[in-house]
Amino acid sequence: MTATVDKKRAGGFKSRWAAMPKQVRWAAIAALIVLLYILPNKWFYEYLGFPIGSDYFAFYTTRSDFAGVLFDTAVFVLLAVGLNVVVGFAGLLDLGYFGFYALGAYTVALLTSPESRFGTNWPWLAAVPLAVMVAMVSGVILGGPTLRLRGDYLAIVTLGFAEMIRLYAARNEGVLQGQRGIPAIPHPPGTGTDGKPLFGVVDARPYYWLMLTLILIVLLLIRNLANSRVGRAWVAIREDEDAAEIMGVPTFKYKLWAFAIGAAVAGLTGAVFAGKQTFINSDQFVLESSILVLAAVILGGAGNIKGAIVGGAVTWYLPEWLRGVGDLIGVEFDAAEYRILVFGLVVIVMMIFRPQGLVPNRRRAAEFADRRKEAVPQETVPNE
Amino acid sequence: MNFDELFGNFPALTITGLEQGAIYALIALGYTLVYGVLRLINFAHSEVFMVGTFTALWTWQALGYDQNSAAPALGPLILAVVAGLVVAMAASALTAVTVELVAYRPLRRRNAPPLAFLITAIGASFVLSESFGISTNRAPFGMPDLIPQKTVFTLFGAGVTNVQLLILGVTLIMMIGLDQFVNRSRLGRGIRAVAQDADTAALMGVNKNRVILLVFVLGGLMAGVGALLWDVRFGYTKFNVGFLIGLKAFAAAVLGGIGNLRGALLGGLLLGVAENYASGLFGGDWKDFTGFVLLIVLLMFRPTGLLGESLGRARA
Amino acid sequence: MRQKLARVLGGVAIGALVFSGAACKADSGSDAGGSKAACDLKIGFFGPLTGDAAGLGIHMRNGTKLAIDQYNKDNADCKVQLSEYDSQGDPAKAPALAQQAVGDAKVVGIIGPAFSGESEVGNPIFDEAGLPAITPSATRPSLSTKNWKIFHRGVGNDTSQGPAAGRYIKNVLKADKVYVVDDQSAYGAGLVDEVKKVIGAVAGEDKIQVKQTNFSAVVTKIQSSGANVLFFGGYYTEAGLLLKQLKGAGWKGTMVAGDGVNDANFIKVAGEQVAEGTILTCPCAPATAAKGTFVTDYKAAFDNAEPGTYADVSYDITKIFLEGIKAGKSSRADLLSFVNSYNGTGGATGVTYKFESNGELDPAQVKVWAFKVNAGKVVPDIEIPKS
Numbered sequence A: 001m002t003a004t005v006d007k008k009r010a011g012g013f014k015s016r017w018a019a020m021p022k023q024v025r026w027a028a029i030a031a032l033i034v035l036l037y038i039l040p041n042k043w044f045y046e047y048l049g050f051p052i053g054s055d056y057f058a059f060y061t062t063r064s065d066f067a068g069v070l071f072d073t074a075v076f077v078l079l080a081v082g083l084n085v086v087v088g089f090a091g092l093l094d095l096g097y098f099g100f101y102a103l104g105a106y107t108v109a110l111l112t113s114p115e116s117r118f119g120t121n122w123p124w125l126a127a128v129p130l131a132v133m134v135a136m137v138s139g140v141i142l143g144g145p146t147l148r149l150r151g152d153y154l155a156i157v158t159l160g161f162a163e164m165i166r167l168y169a170a171r172n173e174g175v176l177q178g179q180r181g182i183p184a185i186p187h188p189p190g191t192g193t194d195g196k197p198l199f200g201v202v203d204a205r206p207y208y209w210l211m212l213t214l215i216l217i218v219l220l221l222i223r224n225l226a227n228s229r230v231g232r233a234w235v236a237i238r239e240d241e242d243a244a245e246i247m248g249v250p251t252f253k254y255k256l257w258a259f260a261i262g263a264a265v266a267g268l269t270g271a272v273f274a275g276k277q278t279f280i281n282s283d284q285f286v287l288e289s290s291i292l293v294l295a296a297v298i299l300g301g302a303g304n305i306k307g308a309i310v311g312g313a314v315t316w317y318l319p320e321w322l323r324g325v326g327d328l329i330g331v332e333f334d335a336a337e338y339r340i341l342v343f344g345l346v347v348i349v350m351m352i353f354r355p356q357g358l359v360p361n362r363r364r365a366a367e368f369a370d371r372r373k374e375a376v377p378q379e380t381v382p383n384e
Numbered sequence B: 001m002n003f004d005e006l007f008g009n010f011p012a013l014t015i016t017g018l019e020q021g022a023i024y025a026l027i028a029l030g031y032t033l034v035y036g037v038l039r040l041i042n043f044a045h046s047e048v049f050m051v052g053t054f055t056a057l058w059t060w061q062a063l064g065y066d067q068n069s070a071a072p073a074l075g076p077l078i079l080a081v082v083a084g085l086v087v088a089m090a091a092s093a094l095t096a097v098t099v100e101l102v103a104y105r106p107l108r109r110r111n112a113p114p115l116a117f118l119i120t121a122i123g124a125s126f127v128l129s130e131s132f133g134i135s136t137n138r139a140p141f142g143m144p145d146l147i148p149q150k151t152v153f154t155l156f157g158a159g160v161t162n163v164q165l166l167i168l169g170v171t172l173i174m175m176i177g178l179d180q181f182v183n184r185s186r187l188g189r190g191i192r193a194v195a196q197d198a199d200t201a202a203l204m205g206v207n208k209n210r211v212i213l214l215v216f217v218l219g220g221l222m223a224g225v226g227a228l229l230w231d232v233r234f235g236y237t238k239f240n241v242g243f244l245i246g247l248k249a250f251a252a253a254v255l256g257g258i259g260n261l262r263g264a265l266l267g268g269l270l271l272g273v274a275e276n277y278a279s280g281l282f283g284g285d286w287k288d289f290t291g292f293v294l295l296i297v298l299l300m301f302r303p304t305g306l307l308g309e310s311l312g313r314a315r316a
Numbered sequence C: 001m002r003q004k005l006a007r008v009l010g011g012v013a014i015g016a017l018v019f020s021g022a023a024c025k026a027d028s029g030s031d032a033g034g035s036k037a038a039c040d041l042k043i044g045f046f047g048p049l050t051g052d053a054a055g056l057g058i059h060m061r062n063g064t065k066l067a068i069d070q071y072n073k074d075n076a077d078c079k080v081q082l083s084e085y086d087s088q089g090d091p092a093k094a095p096a097l098a099q100q101a102v103g104d105a106k107v108v109g110i111i112g113p114a115f116s117g118e119s120e121v122g123n124p125i126f127d128e129a130g131l132p133a134i135t136p137s138a139t140r141p142s143l144s145t146k147n148w149k150i151f152h153r154g155v156g157n158d159t160s161q162g163p164a165a166g167r168y169i170k171n172v173l174k175a176d177k178v179y180v181v182d183d184q185s186a187y188g189a190g191l192v193d194e195v196k197k198v199i200g201a202v203a204g205e206d207k208i209q210v211k212q213t214n215f216s217a218v219v220t221k222i223q224s225s226g227a228n229v230l231f232f233g234g235y236y237t238e239a240g241l242l243l244k245q246l247k248g249a250g251w252k253g254t255m256v257a258g259d260g261v262n263d264a265n266f267i268k269v270a271g272e273q274v275a276e277g278t279i280l281t282c283p284c285a286p287a288t289a290a291k292g293t294f295v296t297d298y299k300a301a302f303d304n305a306e307p308g309t310y311a312d313v314s315y316d317i318t319k320i321f322l323e324g325i326k327a328g329k330s331s332r333a334d335l336l337s338f339v340n341s342y343n344g345t346g347g348a349t350g351v352t353y354k355f356e357s358n359g360e361l362d363p364a365q366v367k368v369w370a371f372k373v374n375a376g377k378v379v380p381d382i383e384i385p386k387s
Helices: A002-019 A022-038 A042-048 A066-089 A098-112 A124-146 A151-170 A205-226 A229-239 A241-246 A251-277 A287-300 A305-323 A335-353 A362-379 B003-008 B010-038 B045-062 B074-109 B114-135 B162-184 B186-196 B198-203 B208-234 B241-256 B261-282 B284-301 C002-027 C054-074 C091-103 C116-129 C141-145 C158-172 C186-199 C216-225 C236-248 C264-270 C289-301 C311-326 C332-340
Strands: B151-155 B158-161 C041-047 C080-086 C107-111 C133-135 C151-153 C178-182 C204-207 C229-233 C254-257 C279-282 C369-374 C377-383
Touching: A022 A205, A066 A205, A066 A229, A066 A251, A066 A287, A066 A305, A066 C091, A098 A124, A098 A151, A098 A251, A098 A287, A124 A151, A124 A251, A124 B284, A151 A287, A151 B241, A151 B284, A205 A229, A205 A251, A205 A305, A229 A241, A229 A251, A241 A251, A251 C091, A287 A305, A287 A335, A287 B114, A305 A335, A335 B074, A335 B114, B003 B010, B003 B261, B010 B045, B010 B158, B010 B162, B010 B186, B010 B208, B010 B241, B010 B261, B010 C216, B045 B074, B045 B114, B045 B208, B045 B241, B074 B114, B074 B208, B158 B162, B162 B186, B162 B208, B162 B261, B186 B198, B186 B208, B198 B208, B208 C236, B241 B261, B241 B284, B261 B284, B261 C216, B284 C204, B284 C216, C041 C054, C041 C091, C041 C116, C041 C311, C054 C080, C054 C289, C054 C311, C080 C091, C091 C107, C091 C116, C107 C311, C107 C332, C116 C133, C116 C141, C116 C151, C116 C186, C133 C311, C141 C151, C158 C186, C158 C229, C158 C254, C158 C279, C178 C186, C178 C216, C186 C204, C186 C229, C204 C216, C216 C236, C229 C236, C236 C254, C236 C264, C289 C311, C311 C332
Parallel strands: C041 C080, C041 C107, C107 C133, C133 C151, C178 C204, C178 C229, C229 C254, C254 C279
Antiparallel strands: B151 B158, C279 C369, C369 C377
16 A cells, blocks of 8 residues: 555656646756755855754765765766766676776876876866867777677676776886876866965865866766767667667667767766876776776666766765764764775665666666566466 | 797796686686576676685684694695685585575566676675675785695696696586586586576476576585685685686686686686786786787687687577 | 645755754764864874775774874873774875865874875875874885975885895895896885896896786796895785795795885785795884884784784874874974974884974984894894995
8 A cells, every 4th residue: 555655656756847847847957956066165054054063964974075075976977977878878888987087087197297208288178178089089999899799798898998008007117107106287277266276285176066067068968969869879779789770770880979978978087087186096097996887877777867977976975975974873983994895785785676776767667667577477487 | 028038938837827727717617607597797706706715714724724834744634625625615605695695686586687787796796805804804814835836747847736736637627527517417407498598498397596596506616616726826815805816717708708618718728828928928017918908809809709608509 | 836836845945954953963062162172183094994905004093093092091181083084095085085184173183194196195185284294104205305394204215225125135145146026016116126226237027916916927937037036026915925926836035025015914924934034124123122012002902913014103103293282282383393393212113203304204214124034023134234
């Protein structure tokens, strides 16, 4: 009984949301965006009358700077949005997505840092488009010969690609300077009202706002793309590649597009990251991160942009928040050491109860419901 | 490039490469078996191996050996190795089965999309390695040198040691045994049937869940053997020891043709030897790099691995 | 329609109430300020406590924790707290943690960052906020050339230890065939470069990868080179494994390595027989009487664990901060000038801590000793002369 009530309510929210006038929906989305922009500000909490200390409200991270965590989370969200094009839309399993991110970051570092062996000393802004291009082109170069591989073989090839980039970067003699890394990467340009540079060292908020803006722009672009001819081609490829090919969809071309777009987004993210970090080395591009981004996409619900956003946020933010959870509930307990363990458990439990992801793609959810119906007779097959 | 190094030490590099490759192969079997039946990359398999290395170590500690003890006499030695082997195999198999029951079966019951399995696999991998990391203070552990290496005979100027013979011998025996089991026995027929067509096999009266459980047990047992051989040869473990070797073993399985038992052996040996040659030719910093280049190039020319993917028979 | 809108707004209001409720609960105790300013100050530890490098970080954290616990026992009315910033050794995670430390006004000193990579990212942030930092273990020489006012190094850097290790190999061991291996880390490769400068021609060199476990190719190369001394630049795990596999293959030479290997875990990985005779250099003085109580205190406090590399340094440099706090230096600026003008001997290491204007330990105080593994213990061998 309660189950049906719940279902009705959930459906009710969705239909009510859809039934609302367009203006209200736009206003709600705008309000959400504004909220995201003011999230890291202290005055916001002061204005609301929340106590000022290290704990503003239950979602505040008490062991690492909230604005810094928000920036890192935003990095992850943008990566998840980009990978979602590859995995969620086109259905290509990419285990080495961080490789493109590393390429973007290293391109910026090499071109801008006075300590790089290129010695070009470009300003940060000039290097960003090139970083995006480099990532995109390498996406095409890697995709060209390998996208003919299917499913899990593609997974290992992309994984190998990301590891090759990292292993090359780790060599201390190469231009990437190994673990010694490339320091003194310039910050993004701009001067604040107080005459100091807008993008400084201590305050992470400008970077977060920059990242948030980029996310919104990329979201708009990808959303339009997904609703276009290209997006429909991706869905067709994901559902049944052979059928799509027979129906006249140039599958290889569109797969390559997805790969290149995903790579470009990762390159952009890496470029911004390098500009904030000012120092990058091979330790920052480990394989585990590639896997985490993939986990973010699937956790949120592959094929759904909203899902990618939620997944990316959970994957980075949850472990950071768990660091300080002991303080929050007032227990003398240091959760920091257990946070990865807890994250693993949460992932398993979440996938068991919501296998289609937190915010599933509507089309995929429908598919999923069909499969579930099909699954029922299989369960009743007599044993032996 | 250093051709002197490569050709001067060619026989030695080959033998040590084969030895490492044999351990890759034993672990690769676990990936291949599960993939063949479920079409699932069992990312938690690296931790199954890790559990094996730790339990064998604990067995030896319980028997009174630590990293400083001298090599025991033949009688106690056999006892220690066999006890370690049995415990490691049992623990690894148990871990593999637990992962299947906790992380995969509930998803299968809900007929979840394939990507969901990948994520629970990663989650299970985190949980296993982190819980070992926390309980062992993330410290590295050395082990008793139970079998001191002795050169038994020389082959083209390279000494072949007793441990190398043991590793290669045990791997071959396990390999042949598993191959025969899958191809000859009644249970093995079940595995092949489910691998070829799960639904039809179910209609023919094969209990799918039991076959899947069996596959995890077999993969775990092989990883346990690999873990013991690892302990005997390298005498070291740490909570994250599985990650890199799991990655290599997975690459080896793909190299040989994932889902193909003999492919796993071939891929493992090939990867082990290739890595060693690369170390000789370009230097140790190119070891892993070359492994991945080999993998990518090979997959471009043979998209389903060296021997093609099949557990028993080619797939459509 | 209006009714629906009202309902949505109501929902938002309820949500806000829930948040503020949680916030009220979290309120207690924060923002004390004012009169008791010198108490409840915090010293931050910045380094890896989880992840691959945690083995090194945990010991340093323990050294810091031991010093603070001892201080709190003696000063129960005015305690100092330890704040842990677990960087996982990953420079990407460092900024948010450093910004948090800077934003917490109670944090007056930082022990760390533990590694050179995270120092490159974290120290500019500490510098901007004037938060004094003393690193127990980041030995990259270039760190002291970045004009960070807050940077202090509690150990000698790679340019003090590397040449000393080279001189030991050349003058004490009088080795003619030396093979050098590094792990491509900034630390390991830097050390090997310095050693090569001193000894000149080497019998051969190779590189390994961090986390590598099978060294058969390197072992083959070392054996066929006929080298009788191996210098290894890297950390204890790889060192232990490499030596174990070398000796297992019948190599009879001596391994020399830096302070990254000078850790009880090295003997634990390699085993006593294998480790026997290995020479470990360290820019630190050998055990004094005081160090005796440090080791027993440490073991008593942490489940009988042997203090790992830099645990003693962390302990001593934490005591510098604690002395400053005891002397009433309760602001970051005061503590920074206290550390800058500090001149005193550490109880655990026996090193006299006196910093130069760029934050380096006074070179006159940097003593490099050679230690030898003897029957499972690291015992002092000789002090390596400066030239």
